[in-house]
Amino acid sequence: MSNCKVIALTNQKGGVGKTTTAVNLGVSLAQQGKKVLLVDADAQANLTMSLGYPRPDDLPISLATIMQDIIDDNPIDVQNGILHHGEGVDLLPSNIELSGLEVRLINAISRERVLKTCMSEVKKNYDYVLIDCMPSLGMLTINALAAADSVIIPTQPHYLSAKGLELLLRSVSKVRRQINPHLRIDGILMTMVMPRTNISKEVTALVKSVYGQNIKVFDAQIPHSIRAVEATAEGKSIFAYDKNGKVAAAYEQFGKEVADIGEKQRNKNRADRLR
Numbered sequence: 001m002s003n004c005k006v007i008a009l010t011n012q013k014g015g016v017g018k019t020t021t022a023v024n025l026g027v028s029l030a031q032q033g034k035k036v037l038l039v040d041a042d043a044q045a046n047l048t049m050s051l052g053y054p055r056p057d058d059l060p061i062s063l064a065t066i067m068q069d070i071i072d073d074n075p076i077d078v079q080n081g082i083l084h085h086g087e088g089v090d091l092l093p094s095n096i097e098l099s100g101l102e103v104r105l106i107n108a109i110s111r112e113r114v115l116k117t118c119m120s121e122v123k124k125n126y127d128y129v130l131i132d133c134m135p136s137l138g139m140l141t142i143n144a145l146a147a148a149d150s151v152i153i154p155t156q157p158h159y160l161s162a163k164g165l166e167l168l169l170r171s172v173s174k175v176r177r178q179i180n181p182h183l184r185i186d187g188i189l190m191t192m193v194m195p196r197t198n199i200s201k202e203v204t205a206l207v208k209s210v211y212g213q214n215i216k217v218f219d220a221q222i223p224h225s226i227r228a229v230e231a232t233a234e235g236k237s238i239f240a241y242d243k244n245g246k247v248a249a250a251y252e253q254f255g256k257e258v259a260d261i262g263e264k265q266r267n268k269n270r271a272d273r274l275r
């Protein structure tokens with residue numbers, strides 16, 4: 001059994017910080033000595049661009065090319081499509097071709113499991129694979145949930161509408177019932193939290209009261225800061241751009257929480273196997 005943990009970063013609401021979290025969680029885990037692959041599963045290719053590839057459409061191999069080969073039953077070579085970033089994380093990039101692929105998935109055999117097949121080719125090389133999902137609950141997001149061991153939900157406190165969360169949780173439950181029974185929810189990460197407002201406290205309390213023990217809200221909260229936007233524009237993580245700032249400190253704390261959950265889960269799996 002692979003020791004790699006695959007985490008889908010998902011929220012059907014756009015602009016809540018999924019991509020920024022993928023980059024900075026990835027680099028935070030790499031700084032803890034973990035081997036990390038970031039997978040851009042969004043045709044907008046924001047993750048690919050924010051890691052310093054401004055023209056994703058020029059890349060000869062992307063996630064779409066590999067998934068198309070799986071659909072066509074061609075041999076695949078995921079390794080050749082992986083890019084190596086200077087900050088110690090690898091990237092499986094995306095580009096606009098992924099939007100055409102999502103349409104073609106509809107008629108593919110095992111259409112929910114194409115990304116899982118792709119991931120099973122590379123998992124052995126990594127401790128963590130982080131999948132940056134697109135802001136929808138379409139076929140690609142279902143593929144990500146089918147390939148994942150767990151889900152992290154980045155959200156801005158004021159966008160955490162009960163209805164939006166309910167829809168997402170319903171999709172997770174459906175995938176769990178029909179495709180991936182082991183899918184867990186690691187928790188909700190509050191992003192772009194404004195200082196001196198009570199909203200994140202109120203939302204945290206609300207989630208805890210409604211979902212009780214079922215969903216964790218991470219202790220780390222990512223503050224709103226222009227530094228995060230600037231880092232993205234420079235194609236860098238917040239650790240390379242502003243390592244002493246409060247966003248870097250928050251992502252470092254978050255990375256430790258995520259690694260802690262991963263370690264506990266690995267120990268539990270090991271104990272279960274010995275039983």
Ligand SMILES: Nc1ncnc2c1ncn2[C@@H]1O[C@H](COP(=O)(O)OP(=O)(O)OP(=O)(O)O)[C@@H](O)[C@H]1O
Nearest residue numbers: 014015016017018019020135192223224225228229
């Ligand atoms: N902590 C932060 N403080 C201020 N701005 C931020 C922060 N984190 C992210 N942003 C900015 O908010 C915008 C949306 O962030 P991001 O692209 O990470 O969200 P997303 O959920 O991946 O979006 P999409 O739905 O397009 O995939 C970007 O311009 C990003 O630079």
